Amino acid sequence: MSATARKTAPLPDDIRAMKGGTPIVSLTAYTTPMARMMDGVCDFALVGDSVGMVLHGMPSTLGVTMDMMVMHGQAVARGLTKTMLVIDMPFGSYEESPEQAFRNAARLMRETGAAAVKLEGGMHMAETIAFLVARGVPVMAHIGLTPQSINTLGGYKVQGRDDEAQALKADARAVAEAGAFSVVLEKVPAKLADEITAEIAIPTIGIGASAGCDGQILVVDDMLGLFTAFKPKFVKRYGTLGEDGEAAIRAYADEVRTRSFPAPEHTFADKAPGK
Numbered sequence: 655m656s657a658t659a660r661k662t663a664p665l666p667d668d669i670r671a672m673k674g675g676t677p678i679v680s681l682t683a684y685t686t687p688m689a690r691m692m693d694g695v696c697d698f699a700l701v702g703d704s705v706g707m708v709l710h711g712m713p714s715t716l717g718v719t720m721d722m723m724v725m726h727g728q729a730v731a732r733g734l735t736k737t738m739l740v741i742d743m744p745f746g747s748y749e750e751s752p753e754q755a756f757r758n759a760a761r762l763m764r765e766t767g768a769a770a771v772k773l774e775g776g777m778h779m780a781e782t783i784a785f786l787v788a789r790g791v792p793v794m795a796h797i798g799l800t801p802q803s804i805n806t807l808g809g810y811k812v813q814g815r816d817d818e819a820q821a822l823k824a825d826a827r828a829v830a831e832a833g834a835f836s837v838v839l840e841k842v843p844a845k846l847a848d849e850i851t852a853e854i855a856i857p858t859i860g861i862g863a864s865a866g867c868d869g870q871i872l873v874v875d876d877m878l879g880l881f882t883a884f885k886p887k888f889v890k891r892y893g894t895l896g897e898d899g900e901a902a903i904r905a906y907a908d909e910v911r912t913r914s915f916p917a918p919e920h921t922f923a924d925k926a927p928g929k
């Protein structure tokens with residue numbers, strides 16, 4: 655069933671069941687109004703740790719904290735009734751041990767109402783994914799370009815080219831076998847993304863991957879043209895909100911300086927009407 659025909663949000667198993675069907679539609683969301691715009695249109699919304707870069711001006715996602723994820727998760731949850739909420743586990747909140755991952759995943763779900771968490775990593779996170787799933791935490795995996803590893807990956811580069819391809823396939827298999835209900839493939843060659851999509855039993859969600867993935871995700875501020883500090887090649891701008899906002903602010907500034915704003919209809923008489 656598509657998100658638009660639903661009365662309630664899908665569950666992780668409903669997303670899993672969309673493998674091979676109509677592509678899964680998703681975007682990031684960090685605030686209530688943005689969540690409302692996509693409610694019932696997207697199948698799931700992700701409170702991404704990209705929030706640090708997009709809303710807080712951080713240079714990478716490494717500085718994002720659990721408290722930030724909880725606060726943005728709560729804001730997004732207030733705007734969703736028909737779209738599933740997924741929340742990123744931030745850097746440092748899950749890598750140490752399965753127990754640490756469970757403690758923090760449980761906090762994210764308890765305090766935000768998210769249906770699932772997402773974490774970065776393939777084979778080396780398989781044990782943690784299985785530990786979480788066994789304890790009631792649905793997990794979306796994220797492999798390929800994993801921005802929390804920017805300092806060991808050496809840049810936001812395409813992953814899985816040439817001799818890296820087999821390792822990326824092994825990561826995809828490992829997270830699927832560990833019980834993840836879906837996996838994000840970020841910035842991997844299209845042919846490799848198609849091969850992984852054909853090979854594993856769970857939906858692949860592409861970002862800079864392939865139209866053949868089982869679904870797609872983008873940072874909503876990127877696709878709206880609202881975030882313009884950088885533009886990855888995989889971003890398509892469907893709107894010009896950044897430019898529109900700048901023009902609106904300039905128009906307001908001009909009108910204030912010329913005293914044409916506020917106009918009479920924006921001001922109040924000293925007697926109430928009819929009195």
Ligand SMILES: Nc1nc(=O)c2c([nH]1)NC[C@@H]1CN(c3ccc(C(=O)N[C@@H](CCC(=O)O)C(=O)O)cc3)CN21
Nearest residue numbers: 704707708715801809810811873876881884886887888
């Ligand atoms: N606004 C935004 N959009 C994103 O997609 C995003 C974030 N922030 N923050 C977290 C991660 C970081 N991601 C990024 C960040 C930069 C590039 C980028 O600049 N890519 C260039 C090439 C860079 C290189 O080769 O080193 C590109 O053209 O794709 C890609 C993905 C994806 N995620």
Ligand SMILES: CC(C)C(=O)C(=O)O
Nearest residue numbers: 682702703704838871
């Ligand atoms: C781009 C998506 C997949 C993400 O992890 C994020 O926004 O943090």
Ligand SMILES: [Mg+2]
Nearest residue numbers: 702703704742
């Ligand atoms: Mg993320």
